[in-house]
Amino acid sequence: MSTAQIRFATLWRREVNRFMKIKKQTLGAPLLEAFLYISVFGAALGSRVGELHGFDYILFVIPGLIMMSFSTNSFANNSSSILQQKFQGAIQDQLSSPASPLELLLAFSLGGFTRGLIVASLTFVASALLAGLPVDNVLVLIPSLFLVGFFFAQLGVTIGVRAEQFDDVAFAQTFVLQPLIFLGGVFYSAALLPQPFETLTRFNPLFYMINLVRYGFIGYSEVSVALSLLALTAATGALFAFNLRLFSRGYRLRA
Amino acid sequence: MEKLEKRYPTGVEALRGVSLQIEPGELFGLLGPNGAGKSTLIHCTTGLAQPTGGSIHVFGHDAIGDYGPARQAVGLAPQEPNLDWFLTVEESLDYHAGYFGMPKRERAERTAELLETFSLTEKADERTRTLSGGMKRRLILARAMMHRPRLLILDEPTAGVDVELRLELWHYVQRINAEGTTILLTTHYLEEAEQLCDRIAFINHGEIVGEGTSAELSARYGVDNLEDAYLTLVGRKELSRSHVPVEPETVQ
Numbered sequence: 001m002s003t004a005q006i007r008f009a010t011l012w013r014r015e016v017n018r019f020m021k022i023k024k025q026t027l028g029a030p031l032l033e034a035f036l037y038i039s040v041f042g043a044a045l046g047s048r049v050g051e052l053h054g055f056d057y058i059l060f061v062i063p064g065l066i067m068m069s070f071s072t073n074s075f076a077n078n079s080s081s082i083l084q085q086k087f088q089g090a091i092q093d094q095l096s097s098p099a100s101p102l103e104l105l106l107a108f109s110l111g112g113f114t115r116g117l118i119v120a121s122l123t124f125v126a127s128a129l130l131a132g133l134p135v136d137n138v139l140v141l142i143p144s145l146f147l148v149g150f151f152f153a154q155l156g157v158t159i160g161v162r163a164e165q166f167d168d169v170a171f172a173q174t175f176v177l178q179p180l181i182f183l184g185g186v187f188y189s190a191a192l193l194p195q196p197f198e199t200l201t202r203f204n205p206l207f208y209m210i211n212l213v214r215y216g217f218i219g220y221s222e223v224s225v226a227l228s229l230l231a232l233t234a235a236t237g238a239l240f241a242f243n244l245r246l247f248s249r250g251y252r253l254r255a
Numbered sequence: 256m257e258k259l260e261k262r263y264p265t266g267v268e269a270l271r272g273v274s275l276q277i278e279p280g281e282l283f284g285l286l287g288p289n290g291a292g293k294s295t296l297i298h299c300t301t302g303l304a305q306p307t308g309g310s311i312h313v314f315g316h317d318a319i320g321d322y323g324p325a326r327q328a329v330g331l332a333p334q335e336p337n338l339d340w341f342l343t344v345e346e347s348l349d350y351h352a353g354y355f356g357m358p359k360r361e362r363a364e365r366t367a368e369l370l371e372t373f374s375l376t377e378k379a380d381e382r383t384r385t386l387s388g389g390m391k392r393r394l395i396l397a398r399a400m401m402h403r404p405r406l407l408i409l410d411e412p413t414a415g416v417d418v419e420l421r422l423e424l425w426h427y428v429q430r431i432n433a434e435g436t437t438i439l440l441t442t443h444y445l446e447e448a449e450q451l452c453d454r455i456a457f458i459n460h461g462e463i464v465g466e467g468t469s470a471e472l473s474a475r476y477g478v479d480n481l482e483d484a485y486l487t488l489v490g491r492k493e494l495s496r497s498h499v500p501v502e503p504e505t506v507q
Binding site: 001002003004006007009010011013014017018021022084085088089090092093094095096097098099100250254255 | 302304322323324327331335338346351358398
């Protein structure tokens with residue numbers, strides 16, 4: 001491995017090592033949460049709801065849950081990890097190394113992405129075994145999940161860098177991210193909503209992400225898949241460029 | 256460094272045109288009161304602070320424009336222990352060397368060597384936050400040495416450490432300096448600077464106000480020792496211990 005590769009691998013390894021050392025909280029809790037959602041909405045409520053757009057309710061819900069696992073874990077990991085390291089001052093060790101702003105940003109992003117990927121993959125395996133979740137369009141599913149994970153990994157970095165206290169991270173997660181996910185149609189179809197809520201849902205970016213992932217799994221989407229993919233790619237690219245600027249300027253990282 | 260300036264967004268001018276030349280192989284001391292700009296100067300050298308004017312070169316590499324090789328050449332043992340709570344002692348050393356691109360086998364050898372040198376071998380698997388203050392100091396110094404820097408920056412390395420560790424650190428610093436590592440040391444202990452450093456600079460209010468050997472600085476201020484030179488510099492000559500008048504009535 002070249003010097004740069006060793007450097008990047010170590011930066012990434014540090015992020016993975018952190019969440020693996022507290023895996024009850026970082027992997028166990030989100031897996032239990034996904035399992036509880038599937039139990040409640042699939043087994044308990046699902047039989048009453050019946051079918052949605054021709055699909056079992058549980059199959060309609062699980063893609064959204066997988067997307068939710070990926071996004072919240074990518075986000076939570078990076079925002080917490082960066083803020084913790086800023087608090088401890090430990091981030092100075094990475095910042096005073098020869099690592100470039102791009103390397104630092106990518107390694108921090110990849111840490112959360114990895115955690116999101118692990119939780120989402122395990123949720124998928126359990127869903128495929130227990131509920132027979134299909135994969136209808138893998139060529140849409142993989143890029144969609146990849147983009148969703150990377151987008152939220154970036155968002156976690158943005159919040160982690162900007163945050164000055166843990167309250168800032170909790171605020172973003174509880175008051176912004178969670179409502180957007182819940183109101184983006186994880187548990188229901190927007191078509192069932194009365195106006196103006198159906199139209200309002202279309203202003204929620206999470207709505208498009210959920211639909212993309214749902215299309216990948218069960219082949220059903222309430223929006224244009226191509227347009228959604230394009231918009232998500234553009235949004236992820238823009239956020240990445242914004243973060244790279246934060247790292248290059250050393251915003252709230254270097255004095 | 257040439258006319259180095261650092262003005263914080265708050266308007267505080269921490270460095271006001273600092274020019275300083277540290278020769279390769281030198282053990283250089285930087286002295287000054289709290290808030291004089293010592294740590295800012297160090298942070299500008301390592302990339303933790305961004306200068307607002309002037310330039311710094313580390314062994315010929317521009318610390319801003321060509322930061323990769325410049326930072327590769329520097330090892331920093333900061334004033335405040337900034338250890339990663341999630342890592343063990345061994346991991347702290349291993350990861351640090353990884354950030355500086357050292358291959359795995361070499362990292363393992365260097366980690367074992369430095370754990371031994373700093374009497375940390377028994378603590379290798381303990382998390383850093385469980386260490387005592389003295390152990391944290393040792394680890395920070397070992398970490399700074401991991402990637403074999405040509406310039407080692409020690410920011411108040413002996414603040415709050417016991418006598419044995421202080422002497423141990425002094426011996427170590429002198430040894431690696433003799434082996435060719437350039438050292439920049441900041442300290443509040445003037446006898447430390449006097450004993451260890453080839454040359455010393457005084458910094459106050461973000462400016463270098465005196466530079467030379469201990470003897471040269473004393474001569475410049477017309478005093479007997481470095482402490483008096485320092486007190487003259489900070490305007491507190493009345494605290495000098497050289498001319499304390501002995502009042503007869505207090506001697507019984």
